[in-house]
Amino acid sequence: MARVAELLPDFAAAAAEYDERAEIAVGHLEALHAAGADRAALPERVGGGGLGYRAFGELVRMLAKADPSIATIWTMHVGAGVALAELTADTLGPFFAAEFLAGRRFANALSEPASGNRFLNPQQEAHAVEGGWTLKGAKRFVSGAEIADYLLVNALVDGVPTFFGVVPDDSVIVVPIWDTLGLRATRSQLLDFDDTVLRTEFRGRAPGPGDFAVIPAGLPAISLGIADAALDALVAHARSRVILGKPLTHQQWVQHEVADVQTKLAAAHALYERGLTQADAGLPASFPTLVRAKYLANKVAVEVAQLGVRVGGASGYLKRSPIQRHLRDAEAGQLMAYSTEVLAGEIGREVLGVQPE
CATH class of the missing domain: 2.40.110.10 (Butyryl-CoA Dehydrogenase, subunit A, domain 2)
Structure with missing residues (x-):
């Protein structure tokens, strides 16, 4: 984790440039592999380091705060690599695990x-x-x-x-x-x-209980990382922008709105950590908790990013501002399967006791 953390400032500094060019940061992905992230994420039973759910979730969140595109590619890369190593464990699983550890994509x-x-x-x-x-x-x-x-x-x-x-x-x-x-x-x-x-x-074989559920565990962290970055950008702007002789942080409406989104973001983090802890313990409740964590994280990320645009005003709307990028990235999280609309239906039916058709 510490080796990956050393990479994050460079990832964050280049994120806007790669976004502008719509270009994959291949060198950053290679640096992640060299830092041992791939080996750590591969379960021990198929030859990896066996990173637990809580540690994996924190790693994805850290990556997403620095560069959510890197976090997304890496999560999907790990999801596919781990799945092939596990689903073909009785046949070519060792081959796929070896290729994954060798740095293949x-x-x-x-x-x-x-x-x-x-x-x-x-x-x-x-x-x-x-x-x-x-x-x-x-x-x-x-x-x-x-x-x-x-x-x-x-x-x-x-x-x-x-x-x-x-x-x-x-x-x-x-x-x-x-x-x-x-x-x-x-x-x-x-x-x-x-x-x-x-x-x-x-x-x-088909995915089943006991497999490392990379995608359900990783997707909430992507939105949470985007929300964390959006809140940091909002705060930095509010502190630096002076209106009528005082920083924007002194405006009461800004204080109230920030209190609202920060509290919701803290709740989303707590729900997500609960789901990861349940997953580490092998509890069946982990999946519905992670479903709710994704739903909440997706919506909160958009709320934080939208507030960033409001607080940023015209300068936050400029292309050079990170605020507009956080808003665009936050919207993407809601579209990743399962989308917030699909999750809302599933959660609502469960709470109301509506049996699936």
């Missing part, structure tokens, strides 16, 4: 244009061929797709969601449509699979 290619948030339940059918199956279709928002050595892909095999490792080849096409509002440096591209072969030996 992994990416999640699960979300389909027609399946919405239900990325673990693909709608696209894979068709049997010699040596495996073929997939024809698209996967969207594949963070770090252009630098990935391996993809985690799913498709329906005989009507059952099935997971595969895929080595990108000429049949995997990056569709050049990337022109996003926030998290620009993730370059989370749309991939077109043109009869891509899903090889039998690269097939894995």
Whole structure:
């Protein structure tokens, strides 16, 4: 953790530049690997350092505060790498774990244009061929797709969601449509699979209890890190901006609004830490807690960032200000599966006792 912390000032200093160019900070990802972050995140049972949920969540939050695009790519990279090592543990798991530890790049290619948030339940059918199956279709928002050595892909095999490792080849096409509002440096591209072969030996089992749940554990931390950075930027601006002879911090409306968002942010942090602690203890309650943590973190991040724009005024609206970038990045968290709308429905039904249809 200390070695990663040493990298964060450089990550933060370059974040705006990479965002402006919509360019992946490959060197920063390589520095994370060299600092041991990948090894730490890989579970011990598949040859890694076995970082616990609380430590993993704190690492992602730290990264997201410095550069949320780096945090997003790294979380998805770890999610795909760990999943392939665990889901194929009885076959090629040691190979994928070794590649992950060697610094190869992994990416999640699960979300389909027609399946919405239900990325673990693909709608696209894979068709049997010699040596495996073929997939024809698209996967969207594949963070770090252009630098990935391996993809985690799913498709329906005989009507059952099935997971595969895929080595990108000429049949995997990056569709050049990337022109996003926030998290620009993730370059989370749309991939077109043109009869891509899903090889039998690269097939894995379905995710299950006991697997390291990287994505549910990591996504709330991305929004929390963005919110932390947005609040810091808001405070710095309010302290430096003088209105009628006094810093903006003396304005009562600013004090009241900051009290409101800071309290909500503290509550989101506490809920998230509770979910991570439950996950470390192996408690089934951890998943619903992390679901609520993502929901709250997504909404609070947007509230903090929006207040930053209000407090920043015209100067906060300028492109050179970090305030506008925090707002754009905060909005992206609400769209990551599961989106706040989907989570609200699930949480509401659970609280109200509405049985799923």
